[in-house]
Amino acid sequence: xxxxxxxxxxxxxxxxxxxxxxxxxxxxxxxxxxxxxxxxxxxxxxxxxxxxxxxxxxxxxxxxxxxxxxxxxxxxxxxxxxxxxxxxxxxxxxxxxxxxxxxxxxxxxxxxxxxxxxxxxxxxxxxxxxxxxxxxxxxxxxxxxxxxxxxxxxxxxxxxxxxxxxxxxxxxxxxxxxxxxxxxxxxxxxxxxxxxxxxxxxxxxxxxxxxxxxxxxxxxxxxxxxxxxxxxxxxxxxxxxxxxxxxxxxxxxxxxxxxxxxxxxxxxxxxxxxxxxxxxxxxxxxxxxxxxxxxxxxxxxxxxxxxxxxxxxxxxxxxx
Amino acid sequence: xxxxxxxxxxxxxxxxxxxxxxxxxxxxxxxxxxxxxxxxxxxxxxxxxxxxxxxxxxxxxxxxxxxxxxxxxxxxxxxxxxxxxxxxxxxxxxxxxxxxxxxxxxxxxxxxxxxxxxxxxxxxxxxxxxxxxxxxxxxxxxxxxxxxxxxxxxxxxxxxxxxxxxxxxxxxxxxxxxxxxxxxxxxxxxxxxxxxxxxxxxxxxxxxxxxxxxxxxxxxxxxxxxxxxxxxxxxxxxxxxxxxxxxxxxxxxxxxxxxxxxxxxxxxxxxxx
Amino acid sequence: xxxxxxxxxxxxxxxxxxxxxxxxxxxxxxxxxxxxxxxxxxxxxxxxxxxxxxxxxxxxxxxxxxxxxxxxxxxxxxxxxxxxxxxxxxxxxxxxxxxxxxxxxxxxxxxxxxxxxxxxxxxxxxxxxxxxxxxxxxxxxxxxxxxxxxxxxxxxxxxxxxxxxxxxxxxxxxxxxxxxxxxxxxxxxxxxxxxxxxxxxxxxxxxxxxxxxxxxxxxxxxxxxxxxxxxxxxxxxxxxxxxxxxxxxxxxxxxxxxxxxxxxxxxxxxxxxxxxxxxxxxxxxxxxxxxxxxxxxxxxxxx
Numbered sequence: 001x002x003x004x005x006x007x008x009x010x011x012x013x014x015x016x017x018x019x020x021x022x023x024x025x026x027x028x029x030x031x032x033x034x035x036x037x038x039x040x041x042x043x044x045x046x047x048x049x050x051x052x053x054x055x056x057x058x059x060x061x062x063x064x065x066x067x068x069x070x071x072x073x074x075x076x077x078x079x080x081x082x083x084x085x086x087x088x089x090x091x092x093x094x095x096x097x098x099x100x101x102x103x104x105x106x107x108x109x110x111x112x113x114x115x116x117x118x119x120x121x122x123x124x125x126x127x128x129x130x131x132x133x134x135x136x137x138x139x140x141x142x143x144x145x146x147x148x149x150x151x152x153x154x155x156x157x158x159x160x161x162x163x164x165x166x167x168x169x170x171x172x173x174x175x176x177x178x179x180x181x182x183x184x185x186x187x188x189x190x191x192x193x194x195x196x197x198x199x200x201x202x203x204x205x206x207x208x209x210x211x212x213x214x215x216x217x218x219x220x221x222x223x224x225x226x227x228x229x230x231x232x233x234x235x236x237x238x239x240x241x242x243x244x245x246x247x248x249x250x251x252x253x254x255x256x257x258x259x260x261x262x263x264x265x266x267x268x269x270x271x272x273x274x275x276x277x278x279x280x281x282x283x284x285x286x287x288x289x290x291x292x293x294x295x296x297x298x299x300x301x302x303x304x305x306x307x308x309x310x311x312x313x314x315x316x317x318x319x320x
Numbered sequence: 321x322x323x324x325x326x327x328x329x330x331x332x333x334x335x336x337x338x339x340x341x342x343x344x345x346x347x348x349x350x351x352x353x354x355x356x357x358x359x360x361x362x363x364x365x366x367x368x369x370x371x372x373x374x375x376x377x378x379x380x381x382x383x384x385x386x387x388x389x390x391x392x393x394x395x396x397x398x399x400x401x402x403x404x405x406x407x408x409x410x411x412x413x414x415x416x417x418x419x420x421x422x423x424x425x426x427x428x429x430x431x432x433x434x435x436x437x438x439x440x441x442x443x444x445x446x447x448x449x450x451x452x453x454x455x456x457x458x459x460x461x462x463x464x465x466x467x468x469x470x471x472x473x474x475x476x477x478x479x480x481x482x483x484x485x486x487x488x489x490x491x492x493x494x495x496x497x498x499x500x501x502x503x504x505x506x507x508x509x510x511x512x513x514x515x516x517x518x519x520x521x522x523x524x525x526x527x528x529x530x531x532x533x534x535x536x537x538x539x540x541x542x543x544x545x546x547x548x549x550x551x552x553x554x555x556x557x558x559x560x561x562x563x564x565x566x567x568x569x570x571x572x573x574x575x576x577x578x579x580x581x582x583x584x585x586x587x588x589x590x591x592x593x
Numbered sequence: 594x595x596x597x598x599x600x601x602x603x604x605x606x607x608x609x610x611x612x613x614x615x616x617x618x619x620x621x622x623x624x625x626x627x628x629x630x631x632x633x634x635x636x637x638x639x640x641x642x643x644x645x646x647x648x649x650x651x652x653x654x655x656x657x658x659x660x661x662x663x664x665x666x667x668x669x670x671x672x673x674x675x676x677x678x679x680x681x682x683x684x685x686x687x688x689x690x691x692x693x694x695x696x697x698x699x700x701x702x703x704x705x706x707x708x709x710x711x712x713x714x715x716x717x718x719x720x721x722x723x724x725x726x727x728x729x730x731x732x733x734x735x736x737x738x739x740x741x742x743x744x745x746x747x748x749x750x751x752x753x754x755x756x757x758x759x760x761x762x763x764x765x766x767x768x769x770x771x772x773x774x775x776x777x778x779x780x781x782x783x784x785x786x787x788x789x790x791x792x793x794x795x796x797x798x799x800x801x802x803x804x805x806x807x808x809x810x811x812x813x814x815x816x817x818x819x820x821x822x823x824x825x826x827x828x829x830x831x832x833x834x835x836x837x838x839x840x841x842x843x844x845x846x847x848x849x850x851x852x853x854x855x856x857x858x859x860x861x862x863x864x865x866x867x868x869x870x871x872x873x874x875x876x877x878x879x880x881x882x883x884x885x886x887x888x889x890x891x892x893x894x895x896x
Contacts, residue, residue: 105480
């Protein structure tokens with residue numbers, strides 16, 4: 001078996017929360033991510049879905065090096081990305097980059113497009129003006145902008161164009177992995193399609209691997225190869241996009257899919273799975289959570305395990 | 321960006337002070353120190369001595385023009401020092417957090433608890449009177465507000481996407497602070513500095529009035545007031561004109577600062593359709 | 594034949610500069626809502642859907658001003674109504690819920706008191722009675738432990754609960770019309786589904802008409818019987834929801850629907866490229882020149 005591009009093993013992230021006790025000494029630990037493991041293959045789009053507070057963003061920040069994990073290992077091509085022996089920001093920058101959700105907050109208002117794109121190149125040792133210009137020009141064309149637009153400032157662009165600039169900045173150092181944090185949810189509907197198409201085109205053209213963080217399951221179904229469903233810091237179901245969308249098994253996955261306000265589903269309720277239907281026990285074992293009640297985030301979750309129920313299709317069950 | 325009447329009034333007053341200071345050498349009819357003539361002492365304003373003369377017979381108008389140089393120097397230099405200290409401490413505290421943040425916060429709170437004039441007096445007492453020590457004293461006193469603003473701006477800017485993007489692109493901390501954070505918080509800092517110039521001019525006047533600032537015979541508006549103390553009934557113009565100069569210049573700096581703040585504050589900005 | 598509850602006729606508004614209106618935001622919008630009907634306005638940012646609702650509520654803020662047209666509510670033109678009477682209608686006959694309930698709730702007052710206030714203000718109930726009604730209203734919007742929750746302050750509640758409180762306040766006086774401006778956009782999907790179901794069921798049970806404003810076609814489809822599509826300050830297409838989705842006639846509507854990844858379509862047809870709206874629309878400025886307003890079909894013929 002070939003080595004995965006990115007390997008995450010038993011990732012835990014806990015935050016100390018001040019409070020309690022007279023002098024604020026009673027620190028509690030917020031369990032944000034509880035033992036996430038997955039791997040990402042070259043050219044793959046892996047989506048992490050879940051609702052606010054499920055730990056999907058914390059997981060992404062850990063991969064980007066913006067959040068140090070409490071436990072666990074993240075490896076890029078076999079090399080550790082965290083803990084001792086982790087590379088500096090400079091090396092990591094060429095491995096993983098990120099496209100942000102809000103195109104209005106993700107560009108420095110005081111920097112022109114050219115400056116935003118040229119500065120990282122210079123930082124990484126590309127100093128020849130002609131090469132910098134060439135790469136900026138090529139990258140702007142890649143994302144559907146014109147080289148003439150490079151001298152403009154962010155406020156001169158629409159939301160969709162800003163997102164294209166954000167994508168260009170993420171790709172300028174030619175990373176292999178791009179983390180997409182809700183890449184289209186802040187955009188107008190008609191612009192979303194353009195950005196989704198662009199991301200899929202770039203993935204194919206540049207052989208990129210995506211980790212997409214999203215709560216929008218229609219977009220996830222459209223773009224992903226594999227899907228991780230997270231609920232309060234744990235993966236509750238994992239599988240190929242077909243398995244997740246055609247045979248969702250965990251109650252929470254079913255609930256998420258049933259909740260999508262999809263016009264077709266809303267207007268033709270035939271064949272819609274009733275999310276309220278009682279789930280049968282799976283091979284005599286029960287699910288830890290039905291994805292309704294919010295667990296206590298200050299205690300470690302009850303022991304459970306991901307059980308393989310199909311080819312690469314896993315679901316979280318209580319310990320037998 | 322729409323700038324209101326207050327801003328333009330402030331800008332005009334400030335411009336007058338700057339012009340007076342810069343052009344004093346050419347437009348002043350007399351020498352501020354050497355043209356003392358006891359024959360002409362305590363003359364009321366007339367065609368030759370527009371603002372009258374003081375006890376030594378020096379032209380008050382001339383001395384006010386030269387005094388503007390002192391006030392401007394004090395205002396600008398002290399605010400540059402203030403801003404440098406405030407930005408450096410505030411930005412690094414906000415960005416790095418942890419014990420450094422706690423330390424800077426503590427220091428800021430201590431500084432805010434000490435009346436600034438008392439602190440400046442103490443510094444002057446150590447350094448001795450004169451312009452350089454005045455600049456240092458005022459530069460060291462008023463950085464706490466700037467520091468607070470720099471810190472809170474940094475905290476909010478730190479979570480902006482472009483700062484995170486810069487981290488993932490491999491930028492070092494200092495580079496991020498200087499290229500991503502600092503340019504985006506200069507607005508409020510500039511407002512603070514402009515408002516601070518007003519209070520620095522007042523502090524200079526107070527310290528000079530107490531005899532700790534600019535030493536005679538060089539003219540500063542504060543020391544001119546000191547000299548006028550005994551003459552206030554005999555020759556009120558000796559006190560009125562420097563007082564007016566202090567009042568108008570401080571008003572100018574404050575209006576300018578308020579105007580800048582209003583124009584930079586997104587809530588005050590008229591919404592564009 | 595029933596008369597429409599809300600009849601908006603050729604509504605025009607824009608940024609007022611003195612007596613003239615520059616920057617028109619609505620360029621002649623007309624639609625009707627029947628009693629008890631759920632009507633959806635869908636559009637992207639800047640299409641004019643939100644200012645339409647603000648105009649109905651009489652909440653346009655300077656420099657926005659209406660420059661023409663009529664807003665008839667039960668036959669009465671709201672635009673010429675004295676402020677006093679408009680205030681009496683607002684919160685009583687016409688109510689509104691917003692995207693962010695936190696901004697609409699008073700942070701210093703318990704939610705129970707805020708709901709009770711509606712009964713005191715509009716129905717002249719005593720505070721004691723109003724408090725009982727408030728707890729009942731919370732139970733109606735399926736807030737668990739309504740007695741305990743009534744004593745909560747807004748910040749002690751989750752976004753979904755706060756939105757339920759807003760709905761309870763909005764429906765307290767059994768209004769004729771509820772205006773919902775993106776009420777679920779800030780919520781998680783599962784919470785959104787619950788809140789939508791709640792609005793749908795409560796309004797249907799009380800016969801309250803709904804003007805539902807959203808950018809999300811799926812949300813509109815799940816709640817509204819009729820939909821108007823707005824673009825550039827104009828209503829470019831209007832039809833029964835099913836007909837609009839099955840047979841969109843305006844280029845813009847077609848573009849919007851094609852731009853949306855549909856659940857299950859990849860399973861059925863494989864991954865198909867999403868429609869780039871700019872590829873089917875040559876000139877966006879000409880979009881508002883054509884309009885497709887389907888006639889309202891009622892029993893016994895057209896209206």
